Every structure is written in C-alpha cells, then in structure tokens.
Amino acid sequence: xxxxxxxxxxxxxxxxxxxxxxxxxxxxxxxxxxxxxxxxxxxxxxxxxxxxxxxxxxxxxxxxxxxxxxxxxxxxxxxxxxxxxxxxxxxxxxxxxxxxxxxxxxxxxxxxxxxxxxxxxxxxxxxxxxxxxxxxxxxxxxxxxxxxxxxxxxxxxxxxxxxxxxxxxxxxxxxxxxxxxxxxxxxxxxxxxxxxxxxxxxxxxxxxxxxxxxxxxxxxxxxxxxxxxxxxxxxxxxxxxxxxxxxxxxxxxxxxxxxxxxx
Numbered sequence: 001x002x003x004x005x006x007x008x009x010x011x012x013x014x015x016x017x018x019x020x021x022x023x024x025x026x027x028x029x030x031x032x033x034x035x036x037x038x039x040x041x042x043x044x045x046x047x048x049x050x051x052x053x054x055x056x057x058x059x060x061x062x063x064x065x066x067x068x069x070x071x072x073x074x075x076x077x078x079x080x081x082x083x084x085x086x087x088x089x090x091x092x093x094x095x096x097x098x099x100x101x102x103x104x105x106x107x108x109x110x111x112x113x114x115x116x117x118x119x120x121x122x123x124x125x126x127x128x129x130x131x132x133x134x135x136x137x138x139x140x141x142x143x144x145x146x147x148x149x150x151x152x153x154x155x156x157x158x159x160x161x162x163x164x165x166x167x168x169x170x171x172x173x174x175x176x177x178x179x180x181x182x183x184x185x186x187x188x189x190x191x192x193x194x195x196x197x198x199x200x201x202x203x204x205x206x207x208x209x210x211x212x213x214x215x216x217x218x219x220x221x222x223x224x225x226x227x228x229x230x231x232x233x234x235x236x237x238x239x240x241x242x243x244x245x246x247x248x249x250x251x252x253x254x255x256x257x258x259x260x261x262x263x
Contacts, residue, residue: 001088001091001092001094001095002016002018002092002095002096006018006095007095007096010096010201010203011096011203012157013154013156013157014154014156014157014158014159014160014202014203014205014206015154015156015192015200015201015202015203015206015208016200016201016202017192017194017198017199017200018092018198018199018200018201019194019195019197019198020195020197020198021086021088021089021092021140021197021198021199022083022086022140022197022199023197024197026082026083026086026197027142027196027197029079029082029083030077030079030080030083030140030142031142032079033073033076033077033078033079033080034073034077034080034108034142034220034222036077037070037073037076037077037108038068038070038110040076041070041076042068042069042070042108042110043068043069043070044066044067044068044069044112045066045067045069046065046066046067047065047066047067047069047117048067048117048119048120048175048176048178049174049175049176050120050167050170050175050176050178051167051170051172051175051181052120052167052175052178052181053065055120055181056118056120056181056186056211056212057118057212061115061212064115065115065116065117065118065212066112066115066116066117067109067110067111067112067116067117068108068109068110068112068218069107069108069109069110070107070108071105071106071107071108071237072105072106072107073106073108073222074103074106080106080222083140084103084106084224084246085103085244085246089138089199090226090246090247091247092201093136093138093201093226093246093247094247094248096136096201097134097135097136097226097227097228098134098228098248099247099248100228100229100230100245100247100248100249100250100251101226101227101228101229101245101246101247101248102226102227102228102229102242102243102244102245102246102250103224103225103226103243103244103245103246104128104135104225104226104227104238104243105128105224105225105237105238105243106222106223106224106225107222107223107225108220108221108222108223109220109221109222109223110218110219110220110221111149111150111210111212111213111218111219112213112218113213113215113216113217113218114213114214114215114216115212115213116149116150116212116213116218116219117212117213118150118209118210118211118212119208119209119210120178120179120181120186120209121155121178121179121181121184121185121186121189121207121208121209122166122177122178122179122207122208122209123158123163123164123166123179123204123205123206123207123208124137124204124225125163125204125205126163126166126168126177126178126236127177127236127237128204128225128233128235128236128237128238128239129163129233129234129235129236130204130227130231130232130233130234131231131232131233131234132228132231133159133203133204133205134227134228134230134231135203135204135225135226135227135228135231136201136202136203136204136225136226136227137201137202137203137204137223137224137225138199138200138201138223138224138225138226139152139194139199139200139201139202139221139222139223139224140199140221140222140223140224141194141195141196141197141198141199141200141220141221142196142220142221142222143196143217143218143219143220143221144193144194144195144196145193145194145219145221146193147191147193147211148213148214148215149213149214149215149217149219150210150211150212150213150219151191151192151193151194151210151211152191152192152194152200152202152208152210152221153186153189153190153191153192153208153209153210153211154189154190154192154202154206154207154208155184155188155189155190155206155207155208156189156190158205158206158207159203159204159205159206159207161205162205163205164179164184164207166178166179167179167180179207184207186209186210186211189207189208189209204225226246227243229245229250229251230251230253242259
C-alpha cells in the first residue's frame with residue numbers, strides 16, 4: 001500500500017498524509033451514518049480543560065468554545081465498521097508497524113462553527129499510554145481542512161524525543177493533559193491540510209494540536225487508533241479492552257489467558 005519513501009517519511013517526521021484513502025462512495029456511506037450518530041449518540045461539551053484555554057482563546061471565545069464527540073463509532077454503525085477495517089487502510093498500517101494490527105478505538109471530533117474547540121500541543125500517548133510507539137492514530141477527514149477551520153498541525157520529529165511530561169495538575173485542580181504552552185508553541189508546528197476522503201496518520205508520540213474553527217461550518221474528523229497487539233497498554237482510554245484484529249494474528253505471550261466470557 002505504501003512506498004518505501006512514505007514509510008521513511010512517516011518515521012522521520014512522525015506523520016503522513018495519505019490522499020484519497022476513501023472513495024467518494026465510501027465517504028457518502030460514513031457521512032450518512034455520521035448524521036444518524038450525531039442525532040442519536042454524540043455529545044457536546046466545553047471540551048478539554050486547563051490554563052491553555054486562556055493562551056489559545058480570548059475570554060469571550062473561551063466561554064463559548066465547544067467540542068462534539070463520540071467514542072467507538074464502529075460499535076454503532078456498519079458503515080464505520082467497514083471503514084475502520086478497510087483493506088487499503090489496514091494494509092497501510094501494516095506497512096508502518098508490522099504484519100499484525102489491532103484496532104484500538106475510534107473517536108469523533110467535531111469543531112462546531114465559529115468557536116469550535118482548539119487543541120493545545122499534546123501527545124496522544126498521554127490519553128492511552130502504551131509501552132512503545134508501535135501505535136498509529138489515523139484522522140479520517142470528512143471535510144476539507146485548512147487554517148481557518150483548524151487543520152491538524154504537527155511538531156515535526158517530536159516522536160523521536162519519547163514521551164514528554166504533560167501538564168495534568170494546576171493550582172485550580174486537575175486538567176486535560178497537554179504540553180506546557182511556554183515550551184511547546186503551536187506557532188512552531190507544521191500544518192497538514194487535507195481533503196475529504198484523505199487520512200492523516202501520525203505516531204502516538206508525535207506532538208500535535210490545532211487552531212479554533214472560525215468558519216461558519218463544522219469541521220469533522222474521526223480518529224482511529226491502530227496498534228501492534230504486542231504493544232501493551234499501561235493506562236487510559238479503552239484500557240483492558242481487547243480490540244479486533246484487522247491484520248495478521250495475535251501471538252500469545254507468557255502467561256496470557258484467552259479472553260474471558262465474563263464481565
């Protein structure tokens with residue numbers, strides 16, 4: 001699926017855009033189901049907390065900024081189940097992390113119009129910590145992205161630094177994990193705009209963030225996480241829950257037991 005040059009680029013920069021990963025017909029199907037999920041299941045909230053909000057937004061915008069989200073779309077929709085197990089996409093993941101690929105989770109991130117939630121620089125490993133970087137996040141683009149609606153931005157090569165300390169506590173109390181804004185500035189990142197049907201994949205240790213959506217339309221992305229099944233999770237989102245194998249096999253290690261039929 002991927003060329004040697006693309007694989008090298010991913011591991012050198014920490015991210016890669018794959019154009020036209022989904023056909024227009026596939027996009028139409030997942031968009032139709034997304035409309036249903038938005039109506040039935042998605043939730044809207046203020047989003048991430050922390051002092052970074054006052055750095056990224058003025059006081060009025062900060063009060064109004066929101067994020068619409070939903071976890072594990074493939075549990076609710078056949079079209080999304082097909083999308084996250086699509087042959088071309090899972091083959092690309094195997095090119096990057098090896099022949100055995102496990103689906104870890106999916107998460108919807110929608111930036112509502114005009115005040116859609118920005119994101120401070122962070123590593124996703126802060127939210128679902130794993131023992132190594134054989135984990136790839138994939139952003140499925142349902143809309144074209146650009147500066148005005150908050151395209152994804154990366155701190156190029158930051159995955160090579162390993163796991164970085166995140167801010168999780170403030171004098172005001174706990175907050176969403178993020179990198180210190182005085183040390184990791186979004187102005188130093190590389191923007192990666194993409195088209196509807198493209199995917200942008202990045203290493204779980206690549207620092208990234210995005211600006212606010214200032215357009216009059218929502219910006220819709222779905223993040224899909226894939227990992228080597230031998231890459232053990234330590235904590236965080238979906239911890240202790242097995243994912244489905246989308247490529248290859250799950251080898252047994254040491255005292256591993258078969259999955260239980262009990263809760």
